[in-house]
């Protein structure tokens with residue numbers, strides 16, 4: 001009896017075509033898992049006994065990728081996730097804890113499934129939609145557990161990235177990690193240092209982007225992996241910040257995790273910034289005679305650590321910039337007595353494009369410290385952010401430019417032009433004149 005599921009036409013076509021040519025073909029990987037969980041999937045992977053040259057005969061439009069032995073064919077439902085068809089594989093020899101020394105074609109589906117990482121990923125559906133489940137993956141889906149296929153110790157020492165995958169997939173699906181599998185991660189955790197940092201970062205960001213980033217981080221900690229990839233974060237646990245007159249209810253590390261849990265942004269980078277925003281606190285901890293605990297200048301130290309982490313984990317320059325910005329300015333004040341120019345300076349420092357994320361970090365920080373989500377001060381600050389942005393921001397936003405100044409006053413290019421624009425700008429900001437071309441030109445003539 002096959003599963004009752006409606007496959008997209010393009011998927012059905014692939015199964016039919018291989019079947020008609022006498023090849024074995026199966027849907028494998030995440031798609032089968034999603035089908036059994038009743039989730040929509042757009043990520044279709046297939047495995048077949050046809051070698052790549054034969055695959056290309058069956059799907060002539062396919063693109064062959066040599067490195068993985070995979071043929072990609074267009075997916076009409078999701079243009080940037082082509083269908084992937086791969087010949088049965090078996091893998092042998094892992095000298096670098098990541099890539100098998102050689103990829104060899106396997107002879108059977110069984111061989112192919114046995115090299116896969118987790119039982120819930122080692123399921124296959126044949127062309128009659130019959131489920132092939134050699135490792136009790138269906139039970140593990142029902143029980144919501146991630147369990148390594150075969151011996152977990154061997155699997156993680158073969159490919160240490162699987163440890164990150166286990167936790168990331170758990171965070172994506174809301175699963176836990178089966179005991180022996182978790183034990184094996186603890187045992188092999190230091191091997192993660194052999195993996196290219198780009199790959200580790202990619203898995204960490206997928207974890208952060210998932211529906212359960214907080215739970216994922218808890219597993220990352222209890223597995224010992226967090227100590228390897230983010231030792232600076234581990235140093236925050238046990239650093240107390242409760243003191244007379246302060247509202248903190250958690251230690252620094254707990255506060256950071258709780259901030260992440262409450263961060264409203266879905267952007268993994270903003271979530272990461274929220275997770276590490278106070279990461280410099282252990283280094284700036286001071287307990288005064290009064291018993292008050294201070295972390296003077298912690299945002300600067302946190303910024304430096306954020307920069308180190310971004311470099312170590314090979315963030316792109318753009319990601320690094322944004323991370324540093326969010327951490328550097330996270331202590332912004334929302335005092336209603338601030339002047340407009342103080343608010344403008346804040347906007348300039350943070351960048352208009354990052355304001356929303358800066359506020360998400362603040363909300364996470366507040367909730368993660370036991371405060372309410374917002375306050376009238378914060379709401380007032382948000383209102384003023386919008387108001388100030390409607391006003392011209394720099395001389396470039398003025399409705400006249402240097403040419404207008406030179407023409408009207410008949411002067412040559414030089415610093416004077418800029419000075420005059422600067423003066424006009426100040427008058428516009430002070431609301432002495434509106435930012436309208438006619439009015440500005442008229443004012444110019446009085447200079």
Ligand code: ATP
Nearest residue numbers: 028029030031043045115116117121122159161162
């Ligand atoms: P997602 O596409 O969301 O990352 P997925 O489960 O489809 O999830 P892929 O990375 O696309 O994961 O890999 C497809 C399949 O290949 C997996 O389901 C798993 O069976 C297998 N696989 C991927 N990476 C590994 C690995 N490092 N070790 C063993 N098997 C793996």
Ligand code: MG
Nearest residue numbers: 029030043045
């Ligand atoms: Mg996939």
